[in-house]
Amino acid sequence: MPALIDLILTGKRVDNHFPWSRAVVTPKKWSFAVEQLAEGHWSLLGLWGEPGTVHMALLDEAAGDIGVVSLVCPDGRYPSVGRLHSPALRLERAAADLFGLLPQGAPDTRPWLDHGHWGVSYPLSARVRTSAATATPYHFLPVEGESLHQIPVGPVHAGIIEPGHFRFTASGETIVRLEERLGYTHKGIEGLMAGSDIDRAAKLAGRISGDSTVAYSLAFARAVEAALSVEAPPRAVWLRALMAELERLANHLGDIGAICNDAAFALMHAHCGVLRERVLRASDAAFGHRLMRDRIVPGGVATYLTDEGTTAVWSLVAEIRQRFPALVELYDNTASLQDRTVATGRLKVELARQYRAGGYVGRASGRDFDARRSLAYPPYDALTFNVPLLQEGDVNARVWIRIHEVEQSLSLVEQILRQLPGGPIRVDFAQRSGPHEGMALVEGFRGDILAWLRIGKSGLVERCHLRDPSWFQWPLLEAAIEGNIVADFPLCNKSFNCSYSGHDL
Amino acid sequence: MRKLLFESLIRPALTERPPLASNAAVDELARALDGAARKRLGRSLAIRAVDAGSCNGCELEMNALNNAFYDIERFGIRFVASPRHADVLLVTGPVTKNMREALKRTYDATPNPKWVVALGDCARDGGCFAGSYAVVCGVSEVVPVDLHIPGCPPPPIEILRGLLALLERVNSRAGVAQG
Numbered sequence: 001m002p003a004l005i006d007l008i009l010t011g012k013r014v015d016n017h018f019p020w021s022r023a024v025v026t027p028k029k030w031s032f033a034v035e036q037l038a039e040g041h042w043s044l045l046g047l048w049g050e051p052g053t054v055h056m057a058l059l060d061e062a063a064g065d066i067g068v069v070s071l072v073c074p075d076g077r078y079p080s081v082g083r084l085h086s087p088a089l090r091l092e093r094a095a096a097d098l099f100g101l102l103p104q105g106a107p108d109t110r111p112w113l114d115h116g117h118w119g120v121s122y123p124l125s126a127r128v129r130t131s132a133a134t135a136t137p138y139h140f141l142p143v144e145g146e147s148l149h150q151i152p153v154g155p156v157h158a159g160i161i162e163p164g165h166f167r168f169t170a171s172g173e174t175i176v177r178l179e180e181r182l183g184y185t186h187k188g189i190e191g192l193m194a195g196s197d198i199d200r201a202a203k204l205a206g207r208i209s210g211d212s213t214v215a216y217s218l219a220f221a222r223a224v225e226a227a228l229s230v231e232a233p234p235r236a237v238w239l240r241a242l243m244a245e246l247e248r249l250a251n252h253l254g255d256i257g258a259i260c261n262d263a264a265f266a267l268m269h270a271h272c273g274v275l276r277e278r279v280l281r282a283s284d285a286a287f288g289h290r291l292m293r294d295r296i297v298p299g300g301v302a303t304y305l306t307d308e309g310t311t312a313v314w315s316l317v318a319e320i321r322q323r324f325p326a327l328v329e330l331y332d333n334t335a336s337l338q339d340r341t342v343a344t345g346r347l348k349v350e351l352a353r354q355y356r357a358g359g360y361v362g363r364a365s366g367r368d369f370d371a372r373r374s375l376a377y378p379p380y381d382a383l384t385f386n387v388p389l390l391q392e393g394d395v396n397a398r399v400w401i402r403i404h405e406v407e408q409s410l411s412l413v414e415q416i417l418r419q420l421p422g423g424p425i426r427v428d429f430a431q432r433s434g435p436h437e438g439m440a441l442v443e444g445f446r447g448d449i450l451a452w453l454r455i456g457k458s459g460l461v462e463r464c465h466l467r468d469p470s471w472f473q474w475p476l477l478e479a480a481i482e483g484n485i486v487a488d489f490p491l492c493n494k495s496f497n498c499s500y501s502g503h504d505l
Numbered sequence: 506m507r508k509l510l511f512e513s514l515i516r517p518a519l520t521e522r523p524p525l526a527s528n529a530a531v532d533e534l535a536r537a538l539d540g541a542a543r544k545r546l547g548r549s550l551a552i553r554a555v556d557a558g559s560c561n562g563c564e565l566e567m568n569a570l571n572n573a574f575y576d577i578e579r580f581g582i583r584f585v586a587s588p589r590h591a592d593v594l595l596v597t598g599p600v601t602k603n604m605r606e607a608l609k610r611t612y613d614a615t616p617n618p619k620w621v622v623a624l625g626d627c628a629r630d631g632g633c634f635a636g637s638y639a640v641v642c643g644v645s646e647v648v649p650v651d652l653h654i655p656g657c658p659p660p661p662i663e664i665l666r667g668l669l670a671l672l673e674r675v676n677s678r679a680g681v682a683q684g
Contacts, residue, residue, distance in 0.1 A: 117602040123638045135606070155607045158586035160554045160567050163604055184603045185558040188639035203633055210562025210658065254568075267509065273572035274519060280569070290660055291562055330506055501560045 004042055004060035007033055008067045017437040018226040022055075022068035030071045031079050033058060038084035043356040045441065046450045046467040047081060047091040049099035051126040054078045055465075056088075057439070057450060059356070064374070066441065068452070073101065076125075080106035087355045087472055098190070100125040110139065113183040113504060124191050140179050143169040148176060151486065155184045162500035166489075173485040178478045185504040193464040198224055198298055201461045205451070206293050208466055209502030214240075214247040215444030216466065216502075217296035219451035222377070223464075224298040227438025227455050230429040234421040236300035238379050242313070242416045243283070243292045243301075244443075245409040249320070250279040251445040252402040252409070255497055259399055260331065262490040263340035271327050278316055285312035300426030310417060317410055328403055341396040345492030347480040349391060355476055358447020358469040360401040361496055365393035371443035383415050393480075395495040431459045444469065446499060468502030519573045523580070524662050526670035549581035550672050553591035553615065557608045557644065558601030562658035563625040567595065569661040582668055588614040593671065596644045599627040599634040605647055612648040620651040620671060624664065629653050 011023030025033070033056065036042045045057035045066065055070045071078050080103030082089035092103040093112035100122035103109075114121070116136040121129045143150075148169050155163035165181040189208060193201045205220035206213045218240055225232060232240070257272025280290040286309030287295045295302050331337065347357070352365035362369060370387040372380040388404035390397040432455075439452040447469025456462040477496045481489060554567055567584075570577040577583070585591050588611045600608060612621070623644040626632040631642030644650050654667040 115603045117605065118638050119602075120638050155604065156555055156588075156611050160556075160564050160584060162556050162561055162564065163558070163607065184607070185556070185598070185601055186603055186639050187558055187599060187601055187634045188637035189634070191639075192634065192637050200633075207560045207562070207627075207633060207657075210560040210565055213560075213562065254565075267506065270573060271509065273569075274574070277569060277572050277574050284660075291565070291658070293562070293657065326509060330509060334506065499561065501558070504558075 002036065002041065003063050004058055004065050004067045005063065007036075007069065011069065014070070014437065016227075016434060017068070018229065018439075020066040020068065020439060022070060022437065024070045024072060027071060027079055030056075030069060033069055034079065034081050034084050037081065037088075040354065044081070044085060044087055044472075045356070045448075046452070046465070046471075047088050047095065048452070048465040048467070049095035049101045049124075050463055051099060051124070052076070054095065054101050055452070056081060057452065061369075061374075066439075068439070076100050077102050077104050079104055082106050082108070087475070090475065091467075091471060098122065098124045100127065111136070113186045115183055123188065124194070138181060140167050140181075141177070143177055145171065145176065147171060164500050168486060168489070170486055173487070175481050175484055175486055175489070178481045178489075180474055180478060182474065182500060183504050185501045187501075187505065189505045190463075190465060193461050195460055195462070197460055198455070201453075201464055202298055203294060205464075205466060206296075208505060209468060209499045210291060210293075211251055212247070212444040212446060212449065212468075212499065212502060213291050213293045214243045214296060215442055215449050216451075217294070218244060219440050219442040219444075219449045219466065220453075220464070221296050221298045222440035222442060223438040223451040223453050224455070225429075225438070226440060227436040227453060228429050228432055230299060230427060232300045233424045233427055235423045236425045238416055238420050239301045239303070239305055239425065240296050241379050241383070242305075242413060242420075243287060243295060245412045245416070246279055246283050246286075246313070247292065248409045248445040249406060249413070250276050250283070252406050253279065253320075255494065256327075256331070256399060256402050256406075258497075259341070259395065259491065259494045260337060262494045263337055265334065265337045268327060268331060268337075271323070275320055275323060275327075278319055282312045282316035285309055297426065299429055300424070302426070304425055305420075310420075313413060313417060317413055320406070320410060324406065331399065331403070338396065340488070340491060341399060341495075342394060344395045344488050345480045345484055345495060347393040347476055349393060351476055351479055352393065355472045357472055357476055359443075359445065359473075360398050360405070360447075361473045361476065362447065363388060364390050364397035364401045366391045369448070371441050371448040375441055377440075377442070379416070379419075382419070383412055385412055395491055398495040433457065435462065446470065446497065446502075447473065466505070468499050468505075470498035470500075470503040473498045474503060520576045520579070521574050521662070524666050524669070526666055526673050549583070550593055550668065551583060551585045551591045552593045552595050552668075553585055553588045553611065555588075555594055555596045555608055555611050557596050557598040557604045557628075557647075558640065559598030559625060559627065563597035563628075566658045566661050566664060567597075567624070570664060575661050575665060577665065577668075580665075580669065580672065582672065588612075589616065591615050591619070593620045593622055593668075594648070595622045595624055596648075596650075597624045597628055599631040599637075599640040599642060600644055600647055601640050603639070605641055608644075608647050621648050622652045622654060622667065622671065623650045624654050625659060626655055626657045629655065632657070
């Protein structure tokens with residue numbers, strides 16, 4: 001099996017790209033990388049564009065190495081990755097909409113983020129074109145068969161959730177195919193980031209997905225720090241992990257309750273909702289914001305964490321430790337609830353591997369990856385925790401992964417509070433000459449978030465790309481729902497809990 | 506399960522005391538509701554949430570209103586599944602161009618009398634997303650807004666204050682009409 005580093009070495013290495021390497025490769029080498037992806041030797045971390053260039057981040061799990069390969073394509077055409085490796089399809093469609101980059105041989109060239117309302121085409125390319133803001137009809141994939149009917153749902157959904165469109169084709173009660181159409185929350189964040197200073201870009205990064213604001217801020221900050229060779233002070237590093245684990249706790253607790261609620265089991269929802277609220281209040285007491293937004297900044301953190309804050313987090317941990325086991329027991333021993341979650345929405349192990357599904361979606365389907373352990377970025381290299389793993393891949397397994405992760409996060413919070421070093425919480429960083437590029441992979445509650453950016457000579461962000469874990473989870477929901485009944489869709493959807501805003505950017 | 510249910514009988518309630526209606530919101534509403542329909546709402550308010558491209562932060566805090574601490578239904582405020590059942594549209598996000606039509610159609614599907622509450626900083630004027638090719642910069646660009654609740658995201662108690670102000674205002678108007 002070829003090592004990723006060998007491919008990088010054959011290309012033209014880009015200076016000042018940290019902490020992993022980037023190389024500009026020939027179309028032939030690009031296609032070679034695509035073959036490696038298709039054969040499952042490497043996995044795809046992300047694919048994004050720039051005017052006249054397409055980038056692809058790769059993970060070589062065997063060697064524990066990450067690298068970026070770039071292909072210069074002045075005419076906008078490049079060999080499609082999605083042709084052989086389907087996880088890249090939607091990323092290619094997004095890059096086509098934003099940059100006018102055309103994947104040659106791609107089986108699906110329908111627009112993805114561009115619904116025809118922007119008034120411009122290829123807004124981030126060098127050749128922005130104004131176009132009439134008229135919606136073009138979107139062609140859903142054809143479905144053939146007897147007695148099939150379609151159920152269109154969204155973009156405005158019945159609950160308090162984000163917008164997206166689901167097109168179900170059902171045979172009676174059974175879903176034959178689900179096709180998603182996303183992009184409704186596309187805000188053009190990457191466009192806003194280009195040319196803005198680091199502070200403003202950091203604010204935008206923290207507003208990509210509200211439930212993962214800590215994880216996004218962390219990914220962005222780490223990418224900036226990698227690019228500029230800055231190290232956040234130890235106390236900041238540990239406080240960041242504390243916030244990340246609090247965010248994970250809040251989301252997992254909320255999800256466990258919400259999944260049960262979608263099976264009409266309101267008691268779990270009520271109790272988990274109380275615990276989630278307690279996490280948010282402790283976060284507010286400790287860091288001054290319930291979601292801890294804008295608390296992680298490039299160079300460190302914005303809040304010191306006082307003694308009162310520490311006490312609030314300690315009592316939170318005690319409260320959850322006291323209340324949560326009874327809820328787990330309730331979940332485990334309620335047959336009517338288990339009847340809904342066991343064997344529902346099963347995601348196959350092979351698909352989870354192919355799509356590199358992150359977070360609980362991947363770990364419930366046998367994919368043993370957690371950026372906190374696999375990349376062991378600080379302070380996780382100094383912390384003890386397990387990464388739970390299950391093979392069943394059903395709604396139940398995704399609930400159990402969350403339950404175990406709640407337990408792990410509680411332990412991590414305790415470890416962090418015990419070892420939290422003192423000292424400054426933020427460093428200033430000087431401007432550096434020449435463009436610098438940095439990237440980071442950070443484990444959010446939903447899975448790994450990739451951040452890649454280039455800081456130009458003037459210290460402004462030239463280009464920043466952030467890839468949500470949902471990019472590789474949304475397509476899997478389509479697969480997992482097949483053969484389930486329509487009424488189980490909310491349950492399956494909630495068990496995936498993919499991000500709309502994080503995906504649409 | 507029985508143990509948990511029994512426990513809830515003897516444990517003190519978690520529910521917060523009702524907050525006072527937000528003064529700022531009352532002022533804003535005094536302007537907005539002049540001439541609005543005076544049909545009595547029966548001390549209840551049915552809300553349809555519309556995410557018009559938010560980051561999901563506001564939705565999280567909106568969801569929190571249903572938890573035991575805020576228990577929004579005790580005020581007669583509840584979230585409904587269809588705009589056709591709604592008195593209020595609670596709209597979040599800067600309104601992306603891709604969501605403009607859906608928001609407009611949701612508004613049109615809501616029966617009169619209706620009110621629109623814009624929730625969060627970006628719902629006012631696009632916030633930090635203003636200037637993007639993909640957003641229209643605020644809910645009021647698409648539908649008339651009666652009340653704005655600021656914050657990024659506004660904490661649940663602030664949302665509650667704003668909504669209570671709306672409810673009080675609507676009911677006092679209704680009271681006048683009835684009296």
